[in-house]
Amino acid sequence: MTTSTTSESSATTPLLDVQALVVAVRRRRRLWSAMALFGLLIGAAVAVLLPPAPAAVTKVLVAHQEDQPNDTGTLIRTDVQLLGTTQIADQALRTLKSPEKPEDFMRDYRGTGLTNNVLQIDVTGDTDAEAVARAKALADAFVADHAKRIRDIANAQAQGLLDQRDRMQAELAAVNKKIAGRSPDSDPKESASIESLFAQRAELTSRISDFSERAEEARIGAPQLIAGTQIVDAPRAVLHSLPKAAVTNAVIGLVLGLVLGLALAAVGAVVADRPLLRRDIAANLGASVIAELPRRSGRLWQRRRTRVARERLTTTLARTVRGSVEPLSLLELGCARSTSVIALALARALAADGPVVVVDGLPGTQLAGRRPKPGDPTVVGGERAAALSPQEQRIGVGSVAPGTAWTDLQYLGTQTVVVVRAGHGSAAWLHTVARQLADQRIPVIGVVLIDPDPRDRTDGTLWDGLHTALRGRSERPARPNGTGRRRSELQPMRAARVPDDDQEVR
The missing domain is CATH 1.10.287 (Helix Hairpins)
Known part of the structure; x- marks a missing residue:
């Protein structure tokens, strides 16, 4: 019972085995x-x-004085934020004559900028009619607020231009007064000064006219923007399909x-780290997988394949028992019923060679308490294993689940086949089983995998374990029969090396 611990295998082991995870x-x-x-x-x-609560939706076309073709949506996002202010909510509630607080009303609607100039308003209410009324009140309040802001901006701009014009007119009146106080028959120096005043008067007159036109344009542009801001999609209830x-x-x-x-x-x-692939189970137990059996009989067309696999396993184990004087044990981990079936089938196959006794070391009375059938072997409890005659062939059935009395396993058999259900034991526990069996000098000659993954294509054979594997038994020298002695009495066997940690297992 050995495992490969070369540095190459450890270096190539991935941090996360994707295949095992899948x-x-x-x-x-x-x-x-x-x-x-x-x-x-x-x-x-x-x-x-x-x-969902009853809801209504409406769309508003919003005109901006600063509209540009390359606008990134800043203006419409500003409108969305303005819609969510208490000022507009309060105006809408006044229209609805509702006593609700603006802060509470703001949680029942939201604005969404569809384009740079289209604003969608979604409102909820207790009924569809109330939701539609709320949407119309909000849209009207937003349009009115937007128009007021445009008008205020236009008036402020026009008033600023008119103030500039009035200041220029005052300067023009002062220049005209200076011109009126000069005599036309003055000397040449005075004539130059008069010409400068005339030029200044002409410039001031032009600027006054310009400021007047700009103030008029500011007032004219505001109505266009106000008219362009309007409700383009009347408020309507949103229909919900259950x-x-x-x-x-x-x-x-x-x-x-x-x-x-x-x-x-x-x-x-x-987190559980429970091996499922035959490659990992064989590596942790330090023995090759010799057979795979389903946990249940399966479908009708799979039963024949399962029966053939069981018969092949029984033949292999019977050949192993006949070729060795050492008793064989079957140790289960998470599959006591399957192990009992395998043990009884093996005992029936060996019954032609002589009396066979099955030693039940399983917890409970699952095997010993069963109703015997004609042709079934004798089943005795584990406490009677030491009293059996050496001439009787015996097959031990035990468990390596947590809580096992490890020192009692040697009375079940001095060589064993571990029957383990895939994914039942963690990698740490499989490693513990291998180490405990090695300490008891019980070699694991093979592993029977119960309920394997049908898509598992990994290799469950340990090619460096010929001294314990079933395939290497033909290379051993023949042993004299009839001695009835244990292997430890004839030839000392070196305890199999078990890896010390998970990295060495890989």
């Missing part, structure tokens, strides 16, 4: 299938038990439940 997640399909079904039912139940909502929520719940179930299965598989 197998573990697939074997936990009941978990993520149940989670997916639970999410589907919860989603459908939410749609039925918690229907079947559509149920299907949508069910699909969302199904996807979320499936993702959550897969995540839980993956995390649980990594």
Whole structure:
């Protein structure tokens, strides 16, 4: 019972075995299938038990003075934020004559900028009519507030231009007064000064005219923007389809439940660290996998294949028992029933050679308490194993589950076949089993894997374990028969080396 501990295998071992993870997640399909079904039912139940509140929608076309073709949506986002202010909410509530607080009303509606100039308002209410009325009041309040802001901006700009014009007119009046106080028959120096005043008067007159035109344009542009801001889609109730909502929520719940179930299965598989592949089980136990059997009989067309596999395993074990004077034991881990069936089949096959006794070392009375059938071998308890005659062939059946009395296993057999269910024991426990059997000098000549993954294509053979593997028994020298002595009395056997940690196991 040895394992390969070369540095090459340790260096190539991945941090996360994706193949083993996929197998573990697939074997936990009941978990993520149940989670997916639970999410589907919860989603459908939410749609039925918690229907959406009555809602209404309207669209407003918003004109901006600063509109540009390359605008990135800053202006419409500003309008959305302005819609969510207490000022507009208060104006809408006044229109509705509602005593509700603006802060509470703001939670029942939202604005969405569809384009740079189109604002959509979604409102909820107790009824469809109330939702439509709220949407219309909000839209009217927003349009009025937007028009007021445009008008205020235009008036402020026009007033600023008119103030500039009035200041220029005052300067023009002062220049005209200076010109009127000069005599036309003055000397040439005075003539130059008069010409400068005339030029200044002409410039001031031009600027006064410009300011007047700009003030007029500011007032003229405001009505165009005000007229361009209007409701383009009248408020209407939003129709909700219960079947559509149920299907949508069910699909969302199904996807979320499936993702959550897969995540839980993956995390649980990594944390549990229970080997499923024959490669990992063989490496942790230090023995090759000699047979694989399903946990249940399976479908009708699979029963013949299962029966052939059981017969082949029985023939192999019977050949092993006949070729050795050492008693054989079957030690189970998570599959007591399957191990009992294998032991009884092996005992029936050996009954033609002489009396066979099955020593029941399993917890409870699953094997010893069964109702015997015609042709079944004798089954005795583990406490009577030491009193059996050496001439009787015996087959021990025991367990290596947690709580096993390891020192009692040598009375079941001095060589063993471990029958383990895939995914039942953790890697640490399989390593413990291998070490305890090595300490008891009980070689593991093979592993029978119960309930393997049908898509497992890994190699479960340890090619460096010929001294204990069944395939290497033909190379051993013949042993004299009839001695009835244990192997330890004839030839000392070096205890098989067991890896010390998980990295060495890999």
